[in-house]
Amino acid sequence: MFENAVYITRLIFTFQQRKADEFLAYFGRMIEDGYRHKGLRKKLVEELQAKGITDTRVLDAINRVPRHAFLTSAFLQFAYENQAFPIGAGQTISAPYTVAFQSQLLQVEKGMKVLEIGTGSGYQTSVLCEMGAKVYSIERQKLLFTNAKKMLSEMGYNCHLAYGDGYKGIPAFAPYDRIIITCAIPTFPEDLLLQMKPGGRLVMPFGEGDQQEMTVISEDENGEFKTEYFGKFSFVPMLESRSNTKL
Numbered sequence: 461m462f463e464n465a466v467y468i469t470r471l472i473f474t475f476q477q478r479k480a481d482e483f484l485a486y487f488g489r490m491i492e493d494g495y496r497h498k499g500l501r502k503k504l505v506e507e508l509q510a511k512g513i514t515d516t517r518v519l520d521a522i523n524r525v526p527r528h529a530f531l532t533s534a535f536l537q538f539a540y541e542n543q544a545f546p547i548g549a550g551q552t553i554s555a556p557y558t559v560a561f562q563s564q565l566l567q568v569e570k571g572m573k574v575l576e577i578g579t580g581s582g583y584q585t586s587v588l589c590e591m592g593a594k595v596y597s598i599e600r601q602k603l604l605f606t607n608a609k610k611m612l613s614e615m616g617y618n619c620h621l622a623y624g625d626g627y628k629g630i631p632a633f634a635p636y637d638r639i640i641i642t643c644a645i646p647t648f649p650e651d652l653l654l655q656m657k658p659g660g661r662l663v664m665p666f667g668e669g670d671q672q673e674m675t676v677i678s679e680d681e682n683g684e685f686k687t688e689y690f691g692k693f694s695f696v697p698m699l700e701s702r703s704n705t706k707l
């Protein structure tokens with residue numbers, strides 16, 4: 461009888477422990493992150509490796525961030541497929557491969573200041589935070605800014621989010637070691653390059669139309685800018701600046 465009670469208590473404890481493991485206790489909010497999600501994430505990381513992503517800091521970060529938390533419930537089951545999805549306001553969360561590719565090109569190191577243009581869902585922001593960057597991200601659409609701010613703070617990511625026009629960057633916190641643009645920019649980002657540290661790197665999908673060229677602008681020790689191209693991608697267009705935006 462007594463042995464039975466001990467056995468049952470142990471069973472209940474194990475069950476509760478297991479249940480607890482399936483939740484990440486993020487600040488104030490419980491986001492379910494069970495074995496299934498973790499398994500799907502591991503498979504996604506393997507898929508990204510097979511597609512040529514080699515930076516282990518990027519792969520580790522993607523392995524840690526619960527992408528399903530950034531999608532509306534209608535798309536939950538596809539969270540770990542390599543696809544872009546609508547996030548509202550006519551925008552999309554980039555496909556994981558695109559996020560991984562841009563993050564790898566950025567060559568982020570721990571403690572670096574990174575400026576992101578186009579916060580969107582906040583997924584790319586959280587990947588950069590997981591890589592140890594101090595992230596400053598700007599979003600032009602109020603709804604997305606508000607949602608991302610809430611989500612990222614509930615998840616415990618310590619980043620600075622701004623609502624405003626990404627063409628102008630965030631001069632108040634400049635200069636940045638790295639700059640990443642996550643929407644298609646049709647013009648040369650002069651104002652943003654002025655906010656970049658010497659020796660910095662800027663990664664952007666450059667151009668108009670359905671496809672853009674993934675472009676890296678880097679500055680060497682002598683202050684010479686170098687431009688390199690890394691293939692075609694398809695991003696939502698960067699929106700025109702608006703006179704009533706504020707930082």
Ligand code: SAH
Nearest residue numbers: 553578580581583584599600626642698699
């Ligand atoms: N990094 C995002 C990708 C979002 S898509 C993610 O991981 O989910 C690109 C985002 O850029 C959209 O949210 C869009 O509203 C935003 N954007 C477009 N034009 C902008 C501008 N001029 N300034 C700031 N953000 C802009």
